[in-house]
Amino acid sequence: MVLRSPRACMSLPSPSQWKYDVFLSFRGEDTRIGFTDHLYDKLEWQTIKTFRDNEELQRGKTIAPELLTAIEQSRFAIVVLSPNYASSSWCLDEVTKIVECMETRGTILPIFYHVDPCPTYETELIKEIVEVVWNKVHPTLLGSAKNLVGVDFRVKEINLLLDAEANDVRFIGIWGMGGMGKTTIARLVYGRVFHNFEVSSFLANVREVSAKHGLVHLQKELLSHILKKESTNVWDVYSGTSMIKNYLCNKKVLLILDDVDELNQLQILLGEKHWFGLGSRIIITTRDQHLLVTHGVEKSYELEGLNEVDALQLFSWNAFKKDHPEEDYLELSKCFMEYAGGLPLALTTLGSFLYKRSRDAWTSALDKLKKAPNRTIFGTLKMSYDGLDEIEKRIFLDVACFLKGYNKEGTIEVLDSYGFCPRITVDVLAEKSLLTISDNHVCMHDLIQEMGREIVRQESYEEPGRRSRLWHRDDILNVFTKNRGTKTIEGIVLHLPELEEAHWNPEAFSKMSKLRLLQIHNLSLSQGPKYLSNALKFLDWSWYPSKFLPPTFQPDEISELNLRHSKINRLWNGSKYLGKLKYIDLSYSQSLTVTPDFTGIQNLERLVLEGCTSLVEIHSSISVLKRLKILNLKNCESLKSLPSEVEMESLEVFILSGCSKVKWIPEFVGQMEKLSKLSLDGTSIKKIPSSIERLIGLISLDLRDCKSLTCLPSVICGLKSLQNLNMSGCSLLGNLQENLGEIECLEELDLSGTAIGEPPSSLALMKNLKVLSFRGCKGQPPKSWHSFLPFEFFAGKSSGPKGLVLASLKGFCSLKKLDLSDCNLCEGGIPDDIGCMSSLEELSLSGNNFVSLPASLRCLSKLWELNLESCKSLQQLPDLPSNRTLHVKADDCTSLKILPDPPMLSSLYKYFFRAVNGFRLVENNEGCNNIAFLMLQKFRQGVCHSVLKFDIVIPGSEIPDWFSNQTVGDSLMVERPPHLCNSKWMGFVLCAVFGAQENPDLLEFDYFGRHPCGILCYLEIAGSYQFSFPIPDAVLHHSVGHVASDHLWLLYFSFKHHRYENFLKDSCSQVEVLFKPFCSVQKNTCLKLKKCGIHLVYGEDVEELNRKMNQSNSSISLYNAMDVPCCYFEKSSDAEGAVVKRTRKHCDEEEPSAIGSSESDKESLRKRLKED
Template sequence: MGIDFGVEEIMNLCSATDQGNDVVFVGIWGMGGVGKTTLAQAFYDKISDQFRDKCFLKNVREISRRDGIVALTKDLLYNVLKRMDVYDSEIRHRFRRKKVLIILDDVDKLEQLQALAGSNNWFGRGSRIIITTRDKQLLIAHHVDRCYKVKELKSDDGLKLFSWKAFQNDQPPKDFIELSHNFVNYSKGLPLAIEVLGSFLCGQSLQEWESAFSRIQENLHKDIMSALRISFDGLHEKEKQIFLDIACFFKGQDRDEVTILLEAFGFDPIIGISALIRKSLITIVGSKLWMHDLLQEMGWELVRGECHNELGNRSRLWQPADVLDLLKNHKGSDAVQGIVLSLPQEQKKELKREALSNMKKLRFLKISNVVLPLGLDYLSTELRALEWHGYPSKLLPRAFPSEKLVHLNLCGSHIKHLWKGFKCLDKLKSIDLKDSASLIETPDFTGVPNLERLTLEGCTKLSKVHPSISNLRRLRLLNMKNCKSLRITSWDISLESLEIFNLSGCARLKRFPEIVGENLFRWECYRGITSCSNLIEIPENIGNVECLEELDISRTAIRQMPSSIVYLKNLKELSWSRCSGQVSTSLLFPCLPEVCAGPNFLLPASLSPFSSLVSLNLSYCNLIDGALPNYMDRMSSLMQLNLGGNNFTSIPESISRLSKLVSLYLRGCILLQSLRELPLSIKLVSAFGCMSLKSDSDQYEVYCSKYENQVLIHKRTTSTRFCLLITNSQFAAWLNRYHEVNEVEISLPVRTAYGLSHRTHGNIPYWFNNRSSNFSITIPLSEDLTNKSRLWMGCAFYVDLEVNENFDSSPYFKVRHKFDCCFDTMEGPGDTQTLYHEPG
């Protein structure tokens, strides 16, 4: 249906270079709905397996308008690098040596291109940057000279697409051939219109087809919106309302969150959303609701058409200028059902107290950065969802609607008391007061029996929780993270439906509340108490949480576990990092025999309850010699062990029998003197800052196995030697792909790698056969290296360099040297790895 031809054309544009190693920008342009995104997706699917680093960045125009260019940049970096700890200014540096495939879909402004793909030298050799846009002039302005115009579908291709949508076949039945041609011709070869019409007519009778075509014949001189409108007209009334709500308010938002709101409005979102998807009016991208721009514009036009001259007689308002006009000039009426006004902080506006008084049928209000100097007189009793970010008053209006309210979001508000005394809100399911820094107590929840979600995160002055919270038997989420003034000395509650309970960062909390409820048996995660620095105990009944898989009590004052922890047979991750205070005997499992008595952190002799544990973090717990038992091999499933920042001089011999251990972290163990034999499964040993670690006869102590991937041991010295280890899988793949090369060139200084350091006196180890004192070296490859049937362990590079220690010695400054190492071949750039050296 024309896609294959288009893909081949783009392939030709991409490969029309001297050697195929140049960075190539290609623009795909054409009118809205013609299939630019579909073509770009087909091209991406065909060649993406040739690129390790790739990204299809969809809806650039929409995301840029809604979230800004910085958000787009972060999305691109994350999707390519799978990392969030990077900055927007680093795109040109991060991708400079990478062969990337990037699709920038629906670009409409030059500044977007300048931020995301400034020029060819931002990317490594062989990179392909594909841009889709409606505006060819945009491509010209960005010096993209390889362009492909997506043309309308030919009649035969259009008929095939239409038939697949209407009949799930590439040809229509005999009785429908003529009408099918009529609909395709009316669509003018535009794929979007063809898909929407075909989906609408699917399953309908011949008479219904004839009726539909008669209706669109009345609009032969109108644009493509008429073809799209016929599908909208065929929806049930509530499906139409859902479509218009998505077009005006919810495009690009999470499907589950929108479903909750639509349900609050009295719709059936499960059936309605499925119907819109089936009729090609919306799509799901990841977990987000999306619709084509033309379909959104049609929805907007339908709402504007309700009353062209009077804003107050339209059902939905979403454009800031229109909303401000409506509210400032009191133009509202009973026709208004929904309003969205999202203003940036620097454009904050003042409104009068009667601004919302005339809108008696308002069911959805989402507003931000609006000031009410004299308060607010009235809110509609039909209101089902209220989202007012930065709500400026200390109290809700006296006539606050309660009968039908389902969702209340006042993030960042100035509320001190949500309400006082008893208030009946029996339909309310969600309260979100996140970052309401003035809130000092929670309200009486007696009249809110159906509450399912309560978010109080960041309410830093909150000190009192009303005891009626114990009666919220339908509560699924309770988030009180970083409520730093919360002081609960006795809090035993019954929360039968609780799934997520977060008290992390409640620095004054000393006792975790006893939780009783059937749903505890199904909990998989219990990590909501990290950074409760004064918390000294957790409930004795934690052992009842039989399905618990993750337990994180880092940065607390807990000194020992309740005995019931032995019943956690499914525990996979345990983190007890940076516990404050002096730990007494047997921190874990006090009911089991201890290894020895002493003032520091201890583990029991029997570790059989830990047989399911995959990850154990005991870093910075003041562990000394003898605190770790010589029976750790009983943790038979352990893959990751973090013992960093402790005070032992050696690790137990039993660690060598942890047959599944992959990663061992010992960073900051300044007293550690020796590493005994490690298990064959080990791939990574991190020992940064182990300043007492000894080496025999100034030789490397490299702990790796025949399965080694990366091994990292570091010792701080002024004169630092780096040895780069290339992983088995990387090196094997490299050789298999480039087996025809017969030499490797290495250029220095390198830009980061995994490395090892040891104490030598300027001598390169004898087993490095190829040496150079220059900034580069060329290594001839033996014939064996080109034999694809051989399995190669890897290769190692050794770098001896002096580091100029000319830096501020103030303890407030931390100096770190960063090195990147990139392996390039004639076929293009390879992977870049990074090594950080912290002078000691």
């Protein structure tokens, strides 16, 4: 018995209504009893409708008309060719008709039956036949397989959950929002594994069938699948449950329950795991994740939207009947793709609707979608809304209309003020796939949001004032300018991107008696409202136009009052009892002069008065606010005095930053252990009260720019929870307590710009200290300090220039960031044991006067950033650590001549070296050239395949010769060579020459006195699709804005691990690089791109590029166009190495030698170096 594959692919014919799936042709006397019977039963069992002739059919010399008709009405034919098949004229007539009808379609499956089969072999053969036929018959349930995009990965993931080898019973859930393709994925899984089970059933549309016909109907449908009967007697759910359990308890079952929305559907259809035999698998698709959890489904798979590539492909299959858009429709296709948000239902519906329509029709359809959603999409998504209770519906509509994108806790607080029990309801909506919580924010798919807003619009299409919620600018302006508001309105939210002026009817709020939410941003009105609803629970109105709230406004229900940038002079006179008010924010209300009496608002939790520049007085009743958590008085510049003492047991944050006229702060009374942040920066305080010791929970103390502060109280060392102490800019602060190191929890200490020259030795005891800054500390240490330091932590000098002179850094084992910039450190000022700082990641030494750095720098195994900018005396660098990532900034190191050997390339991941205005490097040696080209060369030889990027900036004005693609200007396009289609393409080497604009004096400076200019690098990739994206980390910032001459930017970018890696390797045909200058403070930029180049890096060109890079003329081409001489250096054989430099005279006298020249030449150059 041999099973042969069909002659051609069993492709489906043009639309026809087939009566039978399979016509079974056989010689009755050979196989009717036995093989054919078993095959027929198995086909019928798997719902494959099969025709076979009846023994009672009248046999004659010619084939019966019934059989000819049955053949014509069958999609496929199985011909069992047994030994006596050809001896029957009847069979020959059958097969002739079959060939006539089906040969061109390739839908004939011949089976050669010529041996006596053993029962086991026959069973396996029948199983294989049924599987083949099933896969040909049932794809029509899903449409054309080529139109199913992005499903393979998802099916594979679910198959992992199924784990066919495990001999247990498993319930698997597939959940996600409507239209995501749950049913499609479930059908695909079912079609691929059903043949491994004794019983299989796919119950579709459980939600719809249950709603229309009831649970008993569902049980009947399942039993009819199991028993292969069209009708089964089920009297009630209990008898149905018993029958299902009895029939399936000993069988290996595959059961799919599609679109389940109620727990009782699961309880009466699949109950518990013991209802099924070992090896059974039950798959449930639903929009409600919690339903799966409740029923004990341990393994579930969340189905998410398609990525951009798959989404465009799926849309194209429906809109163009191919896997990519027409060129003229690409941008429009992307617009529809963006609208769909990766939702397969929307992509297929919109694509099919747009098929064969004109561009004008496409544009019109897009405009229409902005006004009203597609009915099919809306109807599918709305089913989830229809299943909510009334409170869930109200919260869903509030989120869809107003609160999408807000912080979760803030959203819950707003909704809680309405009495909606939001915490549990938000969780329910997330479980029902109607919203998501991402990064602690309430998110919602755009089409779900549109569905919710359409529900509100349907309340009254013609009259926005008769809707419950308003959010659209035009609708709101229509209501308020024409006074068309009604009591139906519950919420209004108007967010304008920029400040606009408008003229509203001041009576417009008079009819909105049920208004509970009012939020208006960036609207400037000529006059304020005469009425506000007393039902308001949330009032957020920036630029509120009146000096006072309406006199009739009784905000008894108000929970949050935000009037930022308002013209409010005072909130109210006297005291008001507002027991529900928790938040007041009047920030930047510059007309506010006094705060209200707080006596009647005992539940106030947050008071924000930041930027109220006219505020001169804080009412004394503020000290009685026992539940106040946040008090923000930042930049209240006119505020001079505060209550003499505060006793706020709930206070967590107290901000006085920028209150420049405040000279003293209140005494802290009582238990205030919850206060974690105290910001006094920019005040005029001269001392800190000793009562600060009561703040035992204080984590952050900010004293920046307290110019009058001369010392700290001794009790500050008792703040055992303190983690951040910032005293930068306290220019009169010259001493610290010797026992400051007792603050063991301290993680960040900033002493920048203080007068401290002798830091206490106890700092080394801070085992948790991670950030330490002495930036700008140039004080002179006292003469006597070094005589009694126990371990010579700091050594003072009796005379000499001001500056911080360090002796030992051994104790700082936890330090990650050290800033010693502008400390007037001279040669030897950095301790040799700096390499002992085993955790150090960032080291800033910029603006100092040393000539060299300690060799132990190479031992900083975690260092990834070294800042040496403006170290104008620095002449050489030691060997650098061989870390995964290393950034070296050496801009304006005008004396730097000698660079170290490149770090170990085999471990390198990212390497950045920048030497803007480092001309001595070019004049004296080839150090930077060596690093740049050796790294590339090593990479090409396979030494450092881990490298993803390196980036070097050095003086130069020419693109290296080995860049075969280079041009004048800021952009360049190259074609990918055809012979590289199957090559190991690894990335790009890019190069740009840039310089200063002709009139830099016309440009503005930033806060640091720099031209805040830079360069971004973009790639435009074209192929089957087109993408544009900035190269990660490919950006030059700030200091490149003051280049003294032309500079060269050389960078390598690998697309290893990039999100478009596969596309770049497989489908990319064209690459365009664009270098784009930018300025962060103005439109004009101080930089000009002059030249650029691109080189494609791939495995096959290693030898060729190495040859080019080793040639002398190519190696020096980087500097040939400069007006400075150049030479090469080569590592010597001794341990320390040597650098060979060439003077202008030497370069003029003889030809330069290439890297790799003879030993005699090298020795000659070394001698000249010593002579120089």
